[in-house]
Amino acid sequence: MIEEDFRLPSELSLGSADIRILIDDETNSGTLPRKPASEYEAFDKLKRSVEECPNDLKRWDKVFVALDDKFEQLYDPDQSTKPENGSDIDSKFKEYVRVIYQDLLNRFPYLSEYWKKYLILEYKLNGIQSSIDVLEDSVRQFPHSIDLWSDYLSALISQYELIEDTSKREEQIKFIKGQFGLCLDKNGLHFNSDPLWDSYINFEKSLNENQESSKDILRIYLKLIRIPLYQYAQYFNSFVEINKSFEISEIIEGDDLSEYLQKFQKTSIDELSLIEKHQIIDDYSYAVFTKTQQAVNDKWTFESSLTIQGFNILDLDSTEQETEKWNSYLNYEINNLKKLESSKEKEKQFQFDIIIELFERSLIPNCLFNKSWLKYLAFISIFQEESDSKYARIKGIYDRAVSKFIPLNETYFRFTCVDFLMKYDKFEIANEYLFDLIKLYLGQTNNKMYHQREYLLSVRELLKLWSNYVPSSVIISTLDDIITSYFDEVDRYKSKTNEETSKYEFKPAYVSTLENLLNDQSICIIISEYLEYLKLYPDSSNPTKIREFFNKYFQVNAVAKSTFFWKFFVEYEGMIQHNMTNLKRIISFMKSYSSLPKSVVDALLDLNYEIISANYAQTLKESNGFPEESIISYNCDISNSVVMNKSAGERIIHNNHFIHSDIETRLSRGRQQTPSDTKESLLRLARKQADSPGLFRDFTPEITNKIEDKWIPLNTSEIETPPLPTFKNVEKAASSFTHPK
Structure with a gap:
């Protein structure tokens, strides 16, 4: 069967609002004339070219260049309307800009430079608040970008400084602190996250008149001196400058403090002199510093070798070559975690979080490669303890990879998600997931392309799921109804009786949903599954059902093209039932009525020749002593000559031929x-x-x-x-x- 992709017509959803052309009086009022509707035809043409090849950034750049050029024509830097409130450019152009940039960035959210271009243009078009909204969307879709978080937090702080109302300032402070929390939770362990920590420290200092006594700042530094960062020495020096201003119990806690008291032969902190307290703080700080310094030196070997840390779709070959460096880095950190098996839980959790942060960093340049995602999932599966949070984390990783990054032709990765869901007994979710994949590959979603190979594999994966977790009798009945409904349009909702029960509920909606997603190619997969079940399921009536099925459907167009259908019946009659009479009829029908490629027909004729030869005595008996015709005509039947191979001519131009x-x-x-x-x-x-x-x-x-x-x-x-x-x-x-x- 020849596989061929075809493209469904794409739709451009930019609206059809009329563009008003200003009259002379409006033109003379100081504003630029409105752009006529015809001027958007060039943009529409460029956007259609992007839809034809959405992964080609060069085509996207042509659209953005055209938008920038048109913006320069429309934008007046001396206009009376200030940028804070937005420009006076018509709303359709603004909507066009928004749709273009969001289409690209929803597809490739890791393109930080395009986020920056978008927010600059948004600022010029709609003002400061709209540009902040773009930044907020950028860190939501790309939460592991140091640059975007820095710009977003700086914009929030700048807006906060302009607020005069006290209650609103307090509310904004809480909001900014919450955003810093989200930011550092995602990026705080990043080796190069010092811009974020600097911004956080400066913001906290601006809120505290007595900076040296601020416990909030102390808590920040207590975290920082333990994290292996590029600027670790700078943070340690800043910590040393303020640590003497705090009580020793605020710096050292738990078992560490008890060990120091024992060394100084004290039973409580109150017995320590000021000099002893300072000695303990210095010793403790230096021990932490030494450990952090060693970690930084070890990490620098890997960090200095990483030349590609951003997403670059234009040079995926170089990025893939860089993947091995990331893997070596990750393996080093994972080995460090293994060494902590007998250590404190707090230390193991800290190292675990460092590895999670490193995985997220590695996925930025490698997000299109399924091996990187599979390595990430394997790490979570092995090293995180079973809990609801583990399921949620793995499910979130699959959702991101499948919906945003992994190319559509990578079916293996998508199908591993089914195994993961069934590990947690999520049968219904697994069904819905596979239905979504089938719709995606069939072209019933935003992706209007029909991906034949992936679509058929997804249908087969759905049947595999059913066969693994649904009783055989239910499967046979279900497949029978689907086939009959597809060809004969019978009542698909008829009631079922005497069916086996299973651990998972098999809903009628599954059947009706699948029926609406079938075509002539996928129905052949349903047929193959159904016939295999009839062959294997122990029921004396099944041979009759199988032969009745052949008689009913062998001339149907969809079945006539199915290699499996004809191969199944040749093997079934010849190798299982040993019915040479039926085999002869099937071969005759195949030569005349099938729409199989000649190479497939020749292969089945070879199989028939071997079966007849192996059962020649039975064949002679069934034919009353006459030699089997298919053996005599074998050479003619496989000939490429239309003159010699009469059956080939009949098959090519049988009753369905257009002439x-x-x-x-x-x-x-x-x-x-x-x-x-x-x-x-x-x-x-x-x-x-x-x-x-x-x-x-x-x-x-x-x-x-x-x-x-x-x-x-x-x-x-x-x-x-x-x-x-x-x-x-x-x-x-x-x-x-x-x-x-």
Whole structure:
């Protein structure tokens, strides 16, 4: 069966609002004239080119360049309306900009430079608040970007400084602190996250008049001196400057403090002198610093080798070569976690969080490679303890990878999600997940492309899920109803009786949903599953059901193209039932009525030859001593000649062929035709056109004054020059084809 992708027509959802053209009085009022509707045709053409190849950033750039050029024509930097409140450019252009940028960034959220271009243009078009909204959306979709978080938090702080109302300032402080919490939760362990920590410290200092006594700042530094960051020494020096201003119990807690008291032979903090307290703080701080310094030095070996840390779709080959460096880095950190097996839970959790942060960093340049995601999932599965949060974390990773990043042709990764869901007994969610995949590949979502291979694999994966977790009797009944409904349009909701029960509820909605997602290719997968179940399921009536199925559907167009269908029945009758009479009939029908490629037909004829040869005694008995015809005609049946291989000609031009009606019409003009007349006429036409594959004609150009039958004498040096050739049917042969409807 030949697989061929086709593209469904795309839709442009930019609205159809009319563009008003300003009259002279409005033009003279100081504003630019409105852009006429025809000027958007160029943008529409560029956007359609992007929809044809949405992964081509060069095409996207052409759209953005056109938008920037048009913006420069429309934007007046000296306009009376201030940028804080937005520009006076027409709303359709603003909507166009928003749709273009969001289409790209929803598809590739890790393109930080395009987020920045978008927010700058949004600021010029709609003011500061709209640009902040863009930044908020950017960190929501790309939460592991240091640059975007820095810009977003800086914008929030700048807006906060302009607020005069006390209650609103307090409310904004809480909001900004919450955003800092989200930011550092995602990026606080990033080796190069010092811009975020600096911004956080400066913001906290601005809120505290007595900076040295601020416990909030102390808590920040107590975290920082333990994190292996590029600027670790700077934070340690800042911590040393303020740590003497706090009580020793605020710096050292738990077992660490008890160990120091024992060293100084004290039972409580109150017994320590000021000098002893400072000695303990210095010793403790230096021990932490030494440990952090060693971690930074070890990490620097890997950090310094990373040349690609951002997302770059234009050079995926270089990025893939860089993947091995990330894997080595991750393996190093994972080995560090293994070494902490007998350590405190707090230390293991800290190292676990460092690895999670590193995985998220590695996925930025490698987000299109499923191996990186699979490594991430394997780490979570092995090293995180079973809990609801573990399921939620893995499910979130799958959702991100499947919906945003993994290319559509990567079906293996998507199907591993089904195994994960069933590990947690999520049968209903697994069904819905596979239905969504089938719709995606069928072109029923925003992706309007039909992906044939992936679609058929998804249907097969759904049937695999059902066969693993639903009783066989239910599967047989369900598949029978689906096939009958597809071809005969019977009542698909008829009640079921005497069915086995299973651990999972098999809802009727599953069947109706699948029926609406089938085509002539996927129904063959349903048929193959159904026939395999009938063959394996122990029921004495199944052989009868199988043969009745063949008799009912072997001439249906969808089934005529199914390799599995014909192979199944050749093997079933010849190798399981050993019914040579039925096998002979199946081979005869296959040669005449199937729409299989010749290579497949030849392979099945080879199989039939082997079966007949292995059961020749039984074949002679069933045919009353006459040799089996298929053995005698074997060489002709596999011949590539239309003249010798009559069955091939019949199969090519059987009753479904488009020229059949034309032949019948011609024959009916003279006399009453018979089916044999029609077949013979078609075969003669096929032989006549054997050297010219394609659409058939009932005439071919011919030379009328051939010289091949004239002798040329060899005993004379004077040879008569033959006349130029003349032809017939040349004009007809050059006429246009009449294509079938």
